[in-house]
Amino acid sequence: MSSRARPGRPLGEEGLAALRAVALRAETARRLEMGSSEAVLRSIVEATVALFQANASSIALYDPVTDRLVFRVAAGEQGQGVVGLSIPPDQGLAGYVYSTGQALALSDVEKDKRFGRNVAEKTQYIPRSIVAVPLVDEHGTIGVLEVLDKRDSASFSVRDIELASVFARQAAIAISASRVERDTASLLGSTLRAIAGGEASDAGIEELVAAATADLDRDDDSRLWALADQIARVRRADPGQIGLVADLLAVLATHAERAARARGRRRPSAVDR
Numbered sequence: 001m002s003s004r005a006r007p008g009r010p011l012g013e014e015g016l017a018a019l020r021a022v023a024l025r026a027e028t029a030r031r032l033e034m035g036s037s038e039a040v041l042r043s044i045v046e047a048t049v050a051l052f053q054a055n056a057s058s059i060a061l062y063d064p065v066t067d068r069l070v071f072r073v074a075a076g077e078q079g080q081g082v083v084g085l086s087i088p089p090d091q092g093l094a095g096y097v098y099s100t101g102q103a104l105a106l107s108d109v110e111k112d113k114r115f116g117r118n119v120a121e122k123t124q125y126i127p128r129s130i131v132a133v134p135l136v137d138e139h140g141t142i143g144v145l146e147v148l149d150k151r152d153s154a155s156f157s158v159r160d161i162e163l164a165s166v167f168a169r170q171a172a173i174a175i176s177a178s179r180v181e182r183d184t185a186s187l188l189g190s191t192l193r194a195i196a197g198g199e200a201s202d203a204g205i206e207e208l209v210a211a212a213t214a215d216l217d218r219d220d221d222s223r224l225w226a227l228a229d230q231i232a233r234v235r236r237a238d239p240g241q242i243g244l245v246a247d248l249l250a251v252l253a254t255h256a257e258r259a260a261r262a263r264g265r266r267r268p269s270a271v272d273r
Contacts, residue, residue: 037174037175038072038073040171040174041059041072041073041171041174041175042073042075044059044145044167044170044171044174045057045058045059045073045074045075045076045079045145046075047167048075048145048147048164048167049075049076049079049147051163052131052147052150052156052160052163052164053150053151053152054076054147054148054149054150054151055076055077055078055079055125055127055148055149055151056074056075056076056077056078056079056082056125056127056146056147056148056149057074057075057076057079057145057146057147057148058071058073058074058075058079058082058083058145058146059071059072059073059074059135059143059144059145059146059171060072060087060094060098060143060144060146061135061142061143061175062089062098062141062142062143063086066086067088067089068086068087068088068089069086069087069088069089069094069095069098069143069144070084070085070086071083071084071085071086076148078123078125078127078148078149079148081122081123081124081125082123085119085122085123087116087119091116092114092115092116092119093106093109093112093114093115093116093130093132093146094132094144094146095114095116096114097132097133097134097144098134098141098143098144099141101134101136101140101141102134103131103132103133103134103161103164103165104130104131104132105129105130105131105132105155105156105157105158105160105161106129106130106156107128107129107154107155107156108128108129109127109128109129109130110126125148127148127149128148128149128154129148129149129150129154129155129156130146130147130148130149130156131146131147131156131160131161131164132144132145132146132147132164133145133161133164133165133168134168135168135169135171135172135175136168136169136172137172137173137175137176138176142172142175143171143172143175145164145167145168145171147160147164188208188209188212188213189205189206189209193205
C-alpha cells in the first residue's frame with residue numbers, strides 16, 4: 001500500500017503546512033482579483049453617471065454567504081452613501097430587478113410600493129427617478145446596476161434602459177473574467193477531490209480544508225490582507241510605479257525572511273529549557 005497521504009487521512013505537519021501555504025496563496029489571489037474587478041466596476045458606474053448626466057449610479061452584487069444584495073461600488077454626487085449597504089435579494093427596487101431578472105424605469109419612485117425608503121434614507125439621498133437593470137452571466141442574475149435622477153430629464157426612457165443594459169453586460173463580463181475562485185475553501189476542496197479520485201470521503205476532505213483555512217480571514221497583527229488590498233489598488237498604476245512597488249516588496253520580503261531565520265536561531269532548544 002502506498003504511504004502517500006490521501007485526503008481523509010492525516011497529512012502530517014509538513015503536508016498540512018503545504019496545504020495552508022496553498023490556501024494562503026489562493027486567498028491572496030482572490031483578494032487581488034476582487035480588487036481588480038471592483039476597479040472595473042467603479043469605472044463602469046462612473047461612465048454611467050457621465051453618460052446619463054445622473055446624480056448617482058451604483059452596482060449591487062449578490063452575496064450567497066449572507067443571502068443579500070450588497071452595494072459594492074457607486075459614483076456621482078449622491079452615490080457614495082450606498083456603498084456597503086445590503087438588502088434582502090427580494091426587497092426594494094434592486095431586489096425586484098435581481099429576483100425577477102427584469103429591468104425597470106420609474107419617474108416617481110416614492111409612488112411605487114416596491115421602493116425601500118428606509119434603505120434610501122440610510123444613504124441620505126431620496127431619488128426621484130431610477131433605471132435599474134440586472135447583471136446576468138452564464139449562471140444567472142448576479143447583481144443590479146442602478147442609475148438615479150438624470151439632471152436634464154424627469155424620467156428615463158426605453159432607450160435609457162437599453163443603454164444601461166449595455167453597461168450591465170460589461171459589468172457582468174468583467175466579474176466573470178476576473179473571477180479566479182471567490183471561495184478559497186471551495187478551491188481547495190475541489191482540488192483535493194480531483195487528486196483523491198473518489199477515494200476520500202467528503203467529511204475527510206472538509207476536515208482537511210477546515211484545518212488549512214482555519215483563521216485565514218482573521219484580522220491579525222501582520223496586516224497581510226490590508227497589504228493585499230493596497231496591492232490590488234496599485235494594479236491600476238502605470239508600469240513604472242508597479243516596478244517600484246515590486247522592488248520595495250522584494251526588499252521587504254528579504255528582510256522578513258532574515259528576521260524569521262533570526263527568530264528561529266534565538267528560540268531556546270529543548271536542552272536549554
